[in-house]
Amino acid sequence: GNSVTQMEGPVTLSEEAFLTINCTYTATGYPSLFWYVQYPGEGLQLLLKATKADDKGSNKGFEATYRKETTSFHLEKGSVQVSDSAVYFCALSVSNTGNQFYFGTGTSLTVIP
């Protein structure tokens, strides 16, 4: 089936530290991969995406590379800021499921000054 396994949190980092949030997936077809971010009290916002193997999605200093050989889509940022504190969700979508998305459990990130 289709599923996403995401690194459990919470994660606490100091400002300017390096961030990695691991995400691996299983999919019955050829998935598109996404990272969504949820700030406190808000809905989810698309952070970045990749639609085929070896694609790199990037936005606001965050990056993730679609690795088909390891079925992974790890999120990275070289230097986190306090404003990056949020919950991050890895997700996949497979076209043969009618745009249905499958989400990981979310990883809470807190960045301290």
Add this chain to the structure above:
Amino acid sequence: GAVVSQHPSRVICKSGTSVKIECRSLDFQATTMFWYRQFPKQSLMLMATSNEGSKATYEQGVEKDKFLINHASLTLSTLTVTSAHPEDSSFYICSASSSGANVLTFGAGSRLTVL
């Protein structure tokens, strides 16, 4: 970019009453809308998928008579929590996608508190 408006953002109601939450796509036609429920510090639980002009498809364990979903137009879907009870208190989030698009746009969510 695509914007989804969800209203109300917060609602408090008495036990036994019904509450309606609206989800609107503001600048695109949403052929499919999804409704999620999110418990504190947990992931999103898909409740149902609605396609414009047809009945919603509910996920296993979700009571269709309690959570009424209507998707009457390409820009509006509503979730009505009927005869709400305190255990229905939660954060409800809608999302929408247009035909052929492989991106979900989320509403800001609605915090329901049932007293």
